[in-house]
Amino acid sequence: MVTAAVATEVVSVEDLRVxxxxxxxxxxxxxxxxxxxxxxxxxxxxxxKTTTVECIGGLRKPNSGSITVLGLNPSTxxxxxxxxxxxxxxxxxLPEKIYVREALELFASFYRDPLEPGELLRLLRLEEKxxxxxxxxxxGQRQRxxxxxALVGRPELAILDELTTxxxxxxxxxxxxxxxxxxxxxxxxxxVTHFMEEAEYLxxxxxxxHHGRIRAIDTPANMGAGLGQRISFRSDPALELGALxxxxxxxxxxxxxxxxxxxxxxxxxxxxxxxxxxxxxVPEQTRVEQSTLDDAFVAMTSEADAELTAPPATETA
Amino acid sequence: xxxxxxxxxxxPPQQRRGGFQSLIIxxxxxxxxxxxxxxxxxxFPLGLLVVLGSSTSSKPQHSFGGLRFIxxxxxxxxxxxxxxxxxxxxxATLASYRDKGYLKRLSTTPVGAWRLLAAQLVLVLGLSSxxxxxxxxxxxxxxxxxxxxxxxxxVLAILLTMTAMAxxxxxxxxxxxxxxxxxxxxxxxxxxxxxxxxxxxxxxxxGPTLRTISxxxxxxxxxxxxxxxxxxxxxxTTHLIVLAAYTLVLMRVAIRLFRWDR
Numbered sequence: 190m191v192t193a194a195v196a197t198e199v200v201s202v203e204d205l206r207v208x209x210x211x212x213x214x215x216x217x218x219x220x221x222x223x224x225x226x227x228x229x230x231x232x233x234x235x236x237x238k239t240t241t242v243e244c245i246g247g248l249r250k251p252n253s254g255s256i257t258v259l260g261l262n263p264s265t266x267x268x269x270x271x272x273x274x275x276x277x278x279x280x281x282x283l284p285e286k287i288y289v290r291e292a293l294e295l296f297a298s299f300y301r302d303p304l305e306p307g308e309l310l311r312l313l314r315l316e317e318k319x320x321x322x323x324x325x326x327x328x329g330q331r332q333r334x335x336x337x338x339a340l341v342g343r344p345e346l347a348i349l350d351e352l353t354t355x356x357x358x359x360x361x362x363x364x365x366x367x368x369x370x371x372x373x374x375x376x377x378x379x380x381v382t383h384f385m386e387e388a389e390y391l392x393x394x395x396x397x398x399h400h401g402r403i404r405a406i407d408t409p410a411n412m413g414a415g416l417g418q419r420i421s422f423r424s425d426p427a428l429e430l431g432a433l434x435x436x437x438x439x440x441x442x443x444x445x446x447x448x449x450x451x452x453x454x455x456x457x458x459x460x461x462x463x464x465x466x467x468x469x470x471v472p473e474q475t476r477v478e479q480s481t482l483d484d485a486f487v488a489m490t491s492e493a494d495a496e497l498t499a500p501p502a503t504e505t506a
Numbered sequence: 507x508x509x510x511x512x513x514x515x516x517x518p519p520q521q522r523r524g525g526f527q528s529l530i531i532x533x534x535x536x537x538x539x540x541x542x543x544x545x546x547x548x549x550f551p552l553g554l555l556v557v558l559g560s561s562t563s564s565k566p567q568h569s570f571g572g573l574r575f576i577x578x579x580x581x582x583x584x585x586x587x588x589x590x591x592x593x594x595x596x597x598a599t600l601a602s603y604r605d606k607g608y609l610k611r612l613s614t615t616p617v618g619a620w621r622l623l624a625a626q627l628v629l630v631l632g633l634s635s636x637x638x639x640x641x642x643x644x645x646x647x648x649x650x651x652x653x654x655x656x657x658x659x660x661v662l663a664i665l666l667t668m669t670a671m672a673x674x675x676x677x678x679x680x681x682x683x684x685x686x687x688x689x690x691x692x693x694x695x696x697x698x699x700x701x702x703x704x705x706x707x708x709x710x711x712x713g714p715t716l717r718t719i720s721x722x723x724x725x726x727x728x729x730x731x732x733x734x735x736x737x738x739x740x741x742x743t744t745h746l747i748v749l750a751a752y753t754l755v756l757m758r759v760a761i762r763l764f765r766w767d768r
Contacts, residue, residue: 246614268616276614281607286539291532298528299615342615 197224198257199346199377200245205254207240207401214240215251216401227368227378229392229409231385231482233490237401238381239279242348245379246276259345272301275344277335279351279381285324289315289334292323293341300342309337313367329360336364340371347371350381365390385483395482397489404489412485417454420461422472423447432468436460448474525617529625537595537629547590548637551583555641559649571710573733577652578708580645581732585667585703585725587641588634592671593699594692596630597678602685609766619766627672634668655738663731663741666749670724673756680764702726721745724752 200222207215215237222228230238243249244256247263247270256263263270283292290306297303310316313333318326326334332353339347352368353361368391372378382388388395389409397404397412405412417440433442433451438460441452451461458477465472537543555576562575570578603609603622613619645651654660674695682688701707703725709717720726727748731741 248610248614271614271616271618274614276611278607278611278614281611283606283608283611284536284603286536287532291535295528295532296615299525299617301616338611 198222199224199226199259200228200379201255201257202241202245203255205241205244205256206252207237207244207249208252213401215244218254218396218398218401218403220396220403220406222377222379224377225372225375226393227372227380227391229388229395230379230381230398231383231388231395231486232398233383235400236398238383238398239350241398242350242379242381246274246348247271248276272342273345275339275342275347277339277347277349277352279354281335282331283323283334285322287323288319289321289323289326289330290319292334293337296338296341302343303341304343306341309341312370313337314363328355329357329364332356332360332364333367336367340376344376346377346379348379348381352380352382353384353387361387385481385486389482397486399490405485409482413479413481417452418457419450419452419478420458420475421448421450422475424449424465424470424472428465428468428470432464433461436464525615526621526625529617529621530628533599533622533625533629534633537599537633540595543590543595547587547595547633551587551637551641552644555580555583555644556648559645569711570708573710574651575708576645576649577736578704578710578733580641580651581729581736582700582704582708583645584638584641584664584732585728586700586705587637588664588668589671589696589699589725591634591637592630592668592675593678594675594689594696596626596672596675597682597688597692598685600626600676600679601682601688604679604765605684605768607768610768613766623676623764627676630672630675631668635664638664652736654732654735656735656740659740660732660735662746663728663735663749666746666753667724667728667731670728670749670752670756673753673760674724676760677756677763680760683768699723699725703729722748724749 198221200220202221203219205215205218206213218237218241220228230241232238240249244251245258245263247258247267250264258270259273261270287295290310293306293309297306310319313336315330315333315337318330321330323331323334332355336349336352339349349368353364356364365387368378368380380388380392392409394406395409395412396406428449430442430444430449433439433449436453436457438457439451439453440457441450443450451457453460558579559576564574566572566574600609600623609619609622612622642651642653646653675692678688678691678695682691702709702720702723704710704712704720709720709726709729712720721730721744727745731745731749734741
């Protein structure tokens with residue numbers, strides 16, 4: 190029985206390890222996901238993302254480690270969990286000649302208490318495609334149908350693998366809005382992605398996975414903030430770069446085509462502006478950038494690569 | 507995959523049956539959307555029956571073992587239609603479902619992917635039975651082919667033929683990586699199987715060696731079993747054992763080799 194203390198924890202993974210023959214796909218992953226969270230699992234291809242969520246979804250048996258999903262063990266309670274966990278798999282297609290409404294009604298019949306197929310068609314804006322065959326759907330429509338099928342059983346947890354891969358930017362944004370809307374209804378979501386923008390937009394917390402290990406777990410904003418800020422501007426008259434470099438907050442200064450680019454820690458913008466005021470220089474075309482998840486990702490993965498002497502692990506799609 | 511084998515616990519059986527029934531109905535609808543399969547499994551054998559029944563001699567032929575041509579040919583057409591469904595249509599469908607990731611997708615739902623296999627088997631056996639009965643009735647009422655007077659023997663022979671061919675179909679589905687490969691294996695096997703059934707040369711006209719080989723192929727054992735029961739005798743024991751052995755061996759290998767995922 191689920192006690193009140195752990196009722197808010199939907200997924201708990203401890204020291205998960207999965208090997209494919211000689212290759213270590215997941216190498217000691219631990220994470221905890223709370224009810225109502227959108228939790229992102231990020232990483233380059235072959236990082237072990239899909240393998241990790243396949244273990245959480247009960248599709249794959251780990252070599253070692255413990256997993257608890259909704260208070261149950263996926264290895265021994267797969268049947269019950271399939272009723273309560275909705276899964277959207279990377280690269281899974283439906284029969285070509287099945288109609289959209291037919292597919293939704295079919296999947297609805299698999300569950301104890303399904304959503305009304307018509308309601309889902311409306312929610313995912315597939316109404317006008319309800320009588321279309323799967324083969325005639327666009328990539329975005331197929332993706333929306335796939336999400337609808339993952340949600341039709343009223344799951345408590347949805348695992349969405351590569352949600353927007355292959356979608357055009359507009360469909361991608363629409364899909365994000367949809368996921369936000371679903372989360373507001375209390376669903377917990379695990380989102381596997383390699384799009385930083387997607388994770389930044391949607392996720393409450395993100396785990397950065399690389400070579401089967403978690404490099405960091407934090408909110409997208411905090412992950413970027415650790416890397417500091419960037420400021421760039423043109424100055425007239427020209428500024429003495431040495432004075433900038435002397436500031437303790439500054440890490441790097443570069444001049445490119447008359448434009449000065451400065452990188453530094455979280456307080457670098459204030460320090461540079463202070464200097465400019467003292468020197469009575471008016472900066473032109475100033476641009477300030479917060480480091481993003483993208484930067485965090487690049488920084489952490491290249492750091493990790495430098496540590497590693499072994500060749501990268503390969504992921505089976 | 508272990509997840510597929512795990513029993514579903516604590517759910518009302520009513521719901522599970524609901525999912526299984528919808529799977530069968532949906533698979534039937536999908537099959538009816540394949541005009542090529544409908545042509546080869548329904549229209550072609552019935553058309554052939556009508557053409558041959560109307561154009562061939564109504565007198566018994568010495569080269570056909572003293573039987574009329576259409577009497578010899580009706581069991582061949584029965585095996586033709588059930589072989590097409592279980593050995594060509596079913597494995598191509600299942601291989602494409604695996605290739606597309608549909609089997610894996612189903613394994614994440616409460617019905618599980620194995621129920622799709624069961625639905626396909628139910629569908630193929632049910633449709634084959636309907637087509638066999640249709641051929642039997644048309645050949646009887648239009649061309650006076652006797653109805654099987656050894657009915658129990660006929661049912662047993664047809665059932666064993668269907669399970670042997672369905673097992674062969676499952677084996678193809680378990681080793682073929684894609685719909686194209688499954689289709690190719692099906693076509694390559696279709697010609698020798700139908701040859702030994704007597705599609706081109708009736709078994710009664712085959713030489714002794716060819717005829718002996720024929721008795722040990724599944725359809726070569728099936729056709730004389732059906733012909734026997736048309737005239738009131740029980741199918742030959744060897745023929746029944748041959749069909750049962752193909753069913754058991756092929757199904758065992760198929761179960762061992764079947765993969766749910768690419």
